[in-house]
Amino acid sequence: xxxxxxxxxxxxxxxxxxxxxxxxxxxxxxxxxxxxxxxxxxxxxxxxxxxxxxxxxxxxxxxxxxxxxxxxxxxxxxxxxxxxxxxxxxxxxxxxxxxxxxxxxxxxxxxxxxxxxxxxxxxxxxxxxxxxxxxxxxxxxxxxxxxxxxxxxxxxxxxxxxxxxxxxxxxxxxxxxxxxxxxxxxxxxxxxxxxxxxxxxxxxxxxxxxxxxxxxxxxxxxxxxxxxxxxxxxxxxxxxxxxxxxxxxxxxxxxxxxxxxxxxxxxxxxxxxxxxxxxxx
Numbered sequence: 658x659x660x661x662x663x664x665x666x667x668x669x670x671x672x673x674x675x676x677x678x679x680x681x682x683x684x685x686x687x688x689x690x691x692x693x694x695x696x697x698x699x700x701x702x703x704x705x706x707x708x709x710x711x712x713x714x715x716x717x718x719x720x721x722x723x724x725x726x727x728x729x730x731x732x733x734x735x736x737x738x739x740x741x742x743x744x745x746x747x748x749x750x751x752x753x754x755x756x757x758x759x760x761x762x763x764x765x766x767x768x769x770x771x772x773x774x775x776x777x778x779x780x781x782x783x784x785x786x787x788x789x790x791x792x793x794x795x796x797x798x799x800x801x802x803x804x805x806x807x808x809x810x811x812x813x814x815x816x817x818x819x820x821x822x823x824x825x826x827x828x829x830x831x832x833x834x835x836x837x838x839x840x841x842x843x844x845x846x847x848x849x850x851x852x853x854x855x856x857x858x859x860x861x862x863x864x865x866x867x868x869x870x871x872x873x874x875x876x877x878x879x880x881x882x883x884x885x886x887x888x889x890x891x892x893x894x895x896x897x898x899x900x901x902x903x904x905x906x907x908x909x910x911x912x913x914x915x916x917x918x919x920x921x922x923x924x925x926x927x928x929x930x931x932x933x934x935x936x937x938x
Contacts, residue, residue, distance in 0.1 A: 682735075683704070683735045683736055683737040684734070684735065684736045684737070685736065685737055685738070685739070685742075686736065687701075687703060687736050687738055687743075687746060687765065689736075690703070690734045690735070690736035691761075691763050691764065691765055691802075692763075693734045694734040694761075694762070694763035694791075695763035695764075695795070695798055695799055695802060697734065698790050698791045698792040698795055699732065699733055699734050699763075699790070699791065700732075700733055700734070700760055700761065700762060700763075700768065700787060700789065700791065701733060701734045701735070701736060701759075701760065701761045701762070701763070701765075702730065702733040702734070702735045702736070702758070702759075702760055702784070703735075703736050703737075703738060703758070703759040703760070703761060704716075704721075704735075704736070704737045704738070704756060704757075704758055705738050705740055705747060705750070705752045705755050705756065705757040705758075705759070706737055706738070706739060706740070706755050706756050707739055707740050707741050707755055708739070708741070710755050710756065712755070712756055712774040713755055713756045715774060716756055716774055716775065716780075719776070719777060720775060720776065720777045720780045721780075723777050723780075725777075725781060726777060726780050726781060726784070729781060729784040729785060729788060730784060732784070732788035732789075733760075733784070733788070740752060740755060750767070750770075752772075753772070754772045755772070756772070756773070756774060756775075757770070757771070757772040758770065758771055758772075758773075758775065758783075760783075760787050762791065762794075762798065762835060763791070763798050763802065764798060764801055764802055766835050766838045766839070768787065768831055768832070768834070768835055769783070769787060769831065786827070786828070787828070787831075789824070789828070791820075793816075793819075793820050793823070794813070794816055794817065794820055797809070797812050797813040797816045798813060800812065800813070801813045801839070805842070805846070806846055807842075807843050807844075807846035807847040807850065810839045810840070810842040810843040810846055811839075811840070811843045813839045814836045814837075814838075814839035814840040814842075814843055814865070815836075815865065817832055817833070817835050817836035817839065818833065818836050818865060818868060818869070818872060820832060821833055821836070821872050822872060822933040822934065823933075829872055829873060830873065833869050833872065833873075836865075836869075840862055840865065843862070844859070844862065847859075854892065854894070856892070857892035857894050857895060860891070860892055860895055861894075861895050861898065863882075864895060864898050864899060864902060866882075867879050867882045867883060867902055868902060870882070871902065871905050871906060871909065871934050872934065874909060874934075874936055876905075876906040876907070876909040876910045877910075879902065879905075879906045880903075880906045880907075883899070883902060883903055883906065886899070897922075897923075897924070897927070900919055900922040900923060901923060901927050901930075901931070903919045904916065904919035904920060904922075904923055904927075904931060905931050905934045907919065908931055908934070908935065909934065909935065909936075
C-alpha cells in the first residue's frame with residue numbers, strides 16, 4: 658500500500674473514531690482535530706476557554722448552542738481547548754486571554770484569531786466567511802503533516818497560492834498569509850542544507866512574493882518588482898515563471914503592446930492558467 662493510501666486509511670479511522678464526538682459537540686484535543694480536519698477537508702475552529710471564564714460560559718449559552726450557529730459549524734472541525742488542561746498549547750498560540758477564537762488549517766497554521774466574546778450574529782458572520790472546503794489542498798496538507806521538509810513546505814505554500822485563485826476576494830489575503838507561513842518553513846528547512854543552486858531556490862520565493870501581488874490584482878506593484886531584475890539576473894530554472902508573471906501583469910493592465918512580447922514565451926498551459934488571474938467582471 659502506498660504511503661498516501663496508508664495515510665488516508667489512518668485518517669478514515671480517525672474520522673470514524675471521532676465522528677460521534679464531533680456530531681454531539683466539540684473535540685477537546687487539537688491534535689485529534691487536526692487529524693480529522695485533514696481527513697474531511699475542513700478548517701478547524703478552536704475555542705480556547707476555561708471553566709471559570711464567565712464570557713466563555715455566556716458564549717456557550719448564547720452563541721455556540723444556537724441552532725443556526727451549529728448548522729454553520731458543520732463546515733468545520735471544532736475543538737475546545739481548556740487552557741488549564743493545556744497550558745503549553747495556550748502558550749504556543751500566545752493565548753493571553755479568553756475566550757480566544759482561532760481558525761486553523763489541518764496542520765495548525767493560523768488563518769484567523771481574535772480574543773473576545775462574540776455575539777451570535779458575529780459568530781455567524783465569521784463562520785460563514787471561512788466555511789471553505791480544502792480538498793484542493795488535501796494531498797499537500799497531508800504530505801507536510803507526515804513529513805515536514807523544504808520540499809513538502811514549498812509544495813504546500815505554492816498550492817495555497819493556487820488555491821487563492823479560486824477564492825472570493827475577501828479571503829485571498831488571509832489565505833496568502835498561510836502560504837507565507839509555509840514559505841517561511843521552506844526557507845528555514847532549506848537554510849542548513851547543502852543544496853546545489855540554492856540561490857535559485859531563494860529567487861523563486863521572491864517570484865512567488867510577486868505572484869501574490871497579481872493574485873490580489875496589483876499589477877503595477879508586481880511590475881515594479883519584476884523590473885528590478887537585470888537582463889541576466891533570472892536563473893534559468895526560474896525563467897518560465899518570470900516570463901509568466903510579466904505576461905499576467907500586462908494582461909491585468911490590458912497592455913496589448915507589452916503583452917505580446919511575453920505571450921510567445923509561454924506554454925499553452927501557462928496561457929490557460931493566466932486566465933485565472935483576470936478578475937471576473
